[in-house]
Amino acid sequence: MAAETKIVEDATKAAEASGGLPQLDFSTWSSQIFWLVISFGLLYLVLWRIILPRIGAGISERGDRIADDLDVASQMQKEAEEASIAYERVLANAKAKAHNIAETTRKSVDADIAAEVETAEASFAKKQVVADERIRDIRREALSNIDNVAKDAISAILAKFGNVKTTAAETNSAISKLKS
């Protein structure tokens, strides 16, 4: 108790001596610096050895984890892109195949149609030829029939009006004279 009072008295005296500012009372400096070294040293040691490594490890672990996740994600993206490329290749192949099939089908159908049209045209032509032939025959026949009819008519006329009996040869020659 006495010692304390003495120190307080000393401090007060010293403060008065140094103009009243306790900051400039150098008798307290030793104790302040001693406890500063102890407390700051303790803080430094705890931060340096225990706390800061833990915080740093936490941050770097998270950083590693994020980097890993990003790697995995980019890997997956690459795989997805490859899958999509493969899918597109398959799709393109399928399309090309379908196109080919359609093309060949169309070609064969076209060829069939063309062939059928050709055969139809050929048979038409044949039939026409036959028909022409027949028309020509019928016409010739008709013409020759007309000659005969004319001969018959002439013979009949002559027989009726002139009582002239003519032979077929005479009429024929007469008609051929008229014709020429």
Next chain:
Amino acid sequence: MKQFEITPIIEGPKFGPIDTTFTNSSLWMMIAVLGVIVLFGLGSGRKLIPGRLQSFGEICYEFIMDMLRETTGPEAVKFFPLVFALFFFILFANLLGMNPWAFTTTSHLAVTAALSFFVVGMVFVIGIIKNGTRFFKIFAPSGLPFIMYFLIVPIEIISFIARPVALSVRLFANMMAGHVMLKVFAIFIAFLVGSGGVLAGAAIVPIIGTTAIVALEFLVAALQAFVFAILTCVYLNDVYHVDH
């Protein structure tokens, strides 16, 4: 200035010039240290998705780390615990000092001077250990006309010696001036209220002033801790970059 007075709590023995007496200053230094340790102890979890305290711890970690990397360089990571400890020790001491009845350890020149001389002395010693005599090139920047060195070298030496003084006085004076200013305004309130009448009503002006200064002092408390830490980084720069 009762708030700056140092009063012994536990009498300690003296070893030569070393006085181990535990004072109110020692108590508040220990409170600041324990505060930092508890806060970051709780905030040093290693969860993948951090909680609030862990987030806070990581933000502080990266804030100091970025400051050190940008100001000094990635090779100075060795000093990261020191800069971190300095920043949060001073920050907690300053902020704790804002409490009524609390003692502001950083308002004492003994504390700030010890920290400053430690930092600058450490830069000097480590600079010489790492660079040998080449370290003295920091006093003679290259590429000047020869005659200029007669002027520049003394200026550089004086500015180097002034570093710990400036560093310690800046922190101590800021903290003390803030507290003194608060006290002056507060005394003025008491004086006006005590006078009574119209003057008592006029006390509203220093009340507003005191409130504003309290806010300002919180800013200063954080700012001075930051200034001390970043100047430490700037001085550490000399260790690694002897040629300016």
